[in-house]
Amino acid sequence: MRSQRTRMAVATALGAAALMGGIGLTVSSAWLITMAAQHPPILVLGVSIVMVRFFGISRSAARYAxxxxxxxxxxxxxxSLRVNLYQKLAARVNQLTHDLNSGNFVKAIVDDVERAQEYQLRVVLPRYAAFVSIGFGIIVSLWIFPLTLIFILPGSLILLLFIPKIISSRCSVISYEIEEAENQYAHQLSNATYGITEAVLFGYQDLVLGNLHNLEAKILELEKRLLRLILKLQALSVFVFGLVIVASAELMYEQSRVSAIPSVKIAMAIFLPLVIFEGITIWYPNLFISGKLLRAQISVDEFLAASDDQTPFAKLSPSAHEVELKGVRVAWNEHFMAPVSCTVKPGEILVIRGKSGSGKSTLAMGILGLLPYAGEMTIGGIEVRDISDIHHLISGSLQRGHIFNTSLRENLKIGKPDASDAELQRMCDLLELNAIDLDSVLGELGRPISGGEAKRVGVARALLSNAPIVLLDEPTEHLDAGLGARIEERIARECIGRTLIVITHSGWLKSDRTVDIARE
Known part of the structure; x- marks a missing residue:
C-alpha cells in the first residue's frame, strides 16, 4: 500500500511537472517572440530558444511518464482490490446470499471497484497537480510583475476552492443520487426480465414496466438538474478565466502608459493567465460527476472494512458434524412451509420427502446457507448462518445445477479443483457418465446433454468435494428405474463415513432417518 501511494505521489508530481512545463513553455515563448521582433543579435535569443525546447520536451515527457x-x-x-474483495466474498458467501438484492450488490461491486480507482486517477491526481501548477504560476507571476497577482490570486482561490466547494455540495450530491437511481433501475430491470413474455402475451406489461418507466423519468430529471448546474458552473469558471486574462492585459496596458516596462515583460504577463489555469480544465470535467466515483469509493471501503464475526469451519471438530433442525422454515419471501425438525448424525443418511411444491428444494438451499431461515438450524451446535466458509463443510447438488459452457473436466473440477483425471474418470464410471469424454465441451455451445446427464454432473461435483456433509436434491431425477437404483446404491456406498442428506419425492429406499415436509 505504501509503495502504491508513493507511485501515485510520483504520478501527481509528474502531472504537475507537465502543467508547469506548459507554463514555462508559454512564458518563455512570449519572451522569445517579443524579443525576436526587435531583431537583436542571435546570441541574445540563445537562452530563450533553449528554454522553449526544454519546456516543450519536458512537458511532453512528463505527461507521458x-x-x-x-x-x-x-x-x-x-x-489488489479485486483479490481482497474476492477473499472477503469467499469468507462471507452465505451472508451475501442472504441479501435479497444480491444481484444488485454484485453489480455494485463490479462497477464500484473500477470507478473507485477512476476517482483517484481522474479527480484526486488532477486536483493536486492543479494546486501545484497554479502555485508555480503565482510564483512566476510574482517574478514577472507582482501587480498581476491582484487578479491572478483571487481567480486562483475561486477556481481552486470556491467552485469545487459548490461542486462538492451540489453536483456530487446529484450525481450520487443518479448512481443510486441507476442501481435501482438495474435491479428493477433484472426483475422485469422474468416473465416479461407472459406479461406481453396477457397484456399486463404496463404494470410490470411501470416502475422502470418511473425510474427512467427520475434519472432523466436528475440528469437535467445536474446538466443545468454544470452549465452554470462552467459559465462561472469561463467568466473567471476571461476576467483574469482581460484584467491582466488591461493592467499591463495601463502600466506601460505610465512607466517604461520592457515589452517582453508585458508579453509574459499577458500570456501567463492564458496557461496558468490549464490544470483546472483537466480537473473540472471529472469533478462535476465525481459523486458517482466517490460513492463507488465509499461503497468499496465500507465493504472492505466490514467485520466478519462468523465462525470458520476450522473451529468445528470432525466429530461435530451433527445436523439438527428445530422448527425450521425457509422461504424466498413469505414463509409457506410447515416447520421442519430433524437430526442426522455423522455417517447417517437422511431422506427428506414431500409433495411437489412443499418446499424441499427451498429447504435444501437453506441448509446450504443460500437462503434465510426461521428457527434453529445448526451444524455441530453452531447456526448455519454463523458459519463463514460453509461451502467447505457442505457440498450440494441442487435441483437446477448450472452446466458451464466448458469441458466436462472443468465442470467436474468445480467440486474439487485439484482432482486428477483418474479421480474424475472414476466418478464418471461410478455415475455412468463414461459415454462423455472429459475433454468434451458441454453447455449451450457444446455437446447437448440430457436432463439425467446434467443431474449426474451436478451429483459428481458434490461427491468429488471433500466436504463431510453431502446434500443431493433429486439425484435420480430423469433416470429410468434400473439406472436410478444403481446410482442410488453407488452414491450410498461412496458416502460411507460422510453425512448424506437426500431430498426426493420418490425413491431412495435405504435410509437411517426420514422426514416428511408439507406446506402450511
Missing part, C-alpha cells in the same frame, strides 16, 4: 506511472499504479491497485 505521468500516464504510465498513474495507470500502472491504478491497475496494481485494481488487482
Amino acid at each position: 505521468e500516464r504510465i506511472v498513474s495507470h500502472e499504479t491504478v491497475f496494481r491497485r485494481l488487482t
